[in-house]
Amino acid sequence: MKRAGLVILCTFLLIALIGPELIPLDGTSHYEERFAPISWRHWLGTDYAGRDVWAQLVHGSRDILLIAFSTGVFAVILALLVGVGSALIGGVVDALLVGAVDVFLTVPSFPLMAILSALFRVGDPITFGFLLALWSWPGLARSLRAQVLTMQHREFIEVARLMRMGSWHILWREIFPNLVPYLSLNFILIARNAITASVGIMMLGLVPLRVENWGMMLNLAAFQSGALFLPQGRLYLLAPLSAIILFQYSLILVAGAVEEYFDPRLQRN
């Protein structure tokens, strides 16, 4: 199953990498062809404007993958730096960092995003991912800090200290491998949330609206275009939904593989 995850993920990456070059996307509407069924011309039918759904999925995959991955990466790095840093350094730095985390946890993101949308334009998916990551890391940072604080008093860390292992060794060889499963699971959750959150950000106007964004496709299908209410519109609804589910499932399987790689007990089994 772990291999299946890798295969699905690689397929998505391949689609995102070369798909848009091979499959053209005609964004204009062809009203008379709306909600067309599966055909040789339209592999996954058409949407409410008669646009090809498969082409939208392919063209949306690059942005979606970049947004999901970059949000996950930025959020995990920020959480690691702040959470692990504050636990290891302690004292005033710990108090300051915990204070910063609390501020980020309590500041309501929605009104702040609305204000930001008046000031800034975000064009590329990496910056978009960073923006989403800004509101995704604090909870993880707090959990990591708590885990590291607990771990510091566990026997194997005490032993490492008695054996005069360096701080870097303790951090990277003793503590970090124990955090990896937790980090990979959170990476997936954050990446998943990024897809749905991206719709909210588009609705706020912080980034341009893209009808080929999978989350936006789902939103348009379920709410704006009424595909949810139409038998002929179900395919348009199911296509982005299935893509999102498959993508997340592949991430979960890959996360399981990562966990296995870092956990010797799982490797033995």
Next chain:
Amino acid sequence: MKQALLGVLLAGCAAQVPQTGILCTAGEWDMPPAYHGNPWAPGGVGVARSFVFEGLFDYIPQGKQLIPRLARSFEETPQKLTVHLEPNVRWHDGHSFSSADVAATFQVGFLKGLEIWYYLDHIETPDDLTVIFHWRRPSPTNRLLALTEPIVSPAHLNQQHLDALRGLPHQEGERDATAEAARRELLFAERPPLPMGTGPFRMRKVTASDMVLDRFENYYRAEQMHLQGVRIARWGRNEVIWSYLYAGQLDAISPACPFDVAQEILRRNPSLSVRKPSDMNEMGLVINCRDKPLKDLSFRRGLAYGLDREAIRQLACPAGDTSQGLSLGLVPSQAEEWLGNQYSSGLTRYSYDSEKARQLLQNAGRELEIMAPAGFTDLALLAEAAASQLNKLGVAANVRLVQGELYAQLMNEGKFDIAAVFGAQMGPTVHPSTSEGRFFAADAQLEKASGLPRSRQAQDWVAELRVSLDPRRTRELTGRLARQQNESVSFIPCFEKRLMVFVQNGPRVEGWPSEDSPLWSAAPLGVERLYCSLAVQGYLRPSK
């Protein structure tokens, strides 16, 4: 035991379903505890306004018919309008209704900026059943402004506000903004729990999900009215309304609705039918002409030629009427009435012509952004369709959704390229001064947004149009403004919006007028107000 339990369960379910004679619709209001019954203060009252309050007359634009409500008749000269009120009218608290209440409403309404005060000098109440409006500026619209304004302020409950308003100057140039603000604050501070009016229905309760209104038994036309009450569900989102319609739980509602969804709803629920009156407004794209390339008239013309409005209309407003390539500052369906049948002669018609557009749209130089208000499905779809068409023409364009308040701010500050907006709007007076005023009046939002130099001459024409009683002069001024608007290409109209009013001759209510009835032309002035008017006129009856 099982049967008893089932009985209790079914009885519970039955209690949730409104009985025959109860009109079920949906609308918006502030959820309790924010809800209040002050019709002047922000928030509050909500959709109940149309059922609890009423005006002196109901106006039907098609045929220009005035149907008596609180008033029986009127007579007028250019200088004054004399209205004779219906006797035996009572407020919901039992107090008698009189001319003092009409005067109180307009006087208190001055603080809220009622448009009538541009024309009105003072109101006289010679007796309890007569009101005389004395005009400072006689105009073709002042009669409607006086006769259709809901009467919401009973004099017996507003004495302190009327006392506070005494001596406050009403004329422009003499007004005291500070004093007005202080009195407005006093007015807004009042928070009765429920609204109280003279209308055919009185509020019983309001919750986060429902409003319940009962028939007002002392209503002066009670013998003519057959309905027992109104139940209003909270609107929320359009999809919720579509679900209600699927389930047959609403008797009348006017949601934005894609063509296919409407067809599916009608197929599933045969007791429903649709009326499609014009909404008396036009949707399109306002252009910010401050910066290049939109500063160039030829580029703007290229945009006007390059947009396939029929394709946009199909997506964004399937029930609407496609704009025919003219931007007149009037709703297209009213153009002939106000400009004559030769109205398009001498005007540039920007019919869809992609080749011409390509020639004019060269060297855009940058990506254009089309702004649309979040939550307005039709405007968002309009923007999206326009952006994709421009991209196909080689002009890079994207869409940006913006929240309501911020949207207005960005428009006012000129921080946008192109924005999807309502253009010409002719309600509630259905007069060209209203719609041309949106483009050319001194405080015109659309001209301000476009950034074109303000035309003093056009402002004067609008000011004259507002008070012109000569039909020939009215047509001449409207024509001049239409020409100026059309040739500036600061606004590209895409379609005239039509409402989709779903009505159900179903298990609770029946008697909806047929599609060709002129009564539906009143829908854009307030569709709930029309439902209430139909109830008062006796059209709506409990289902047999």
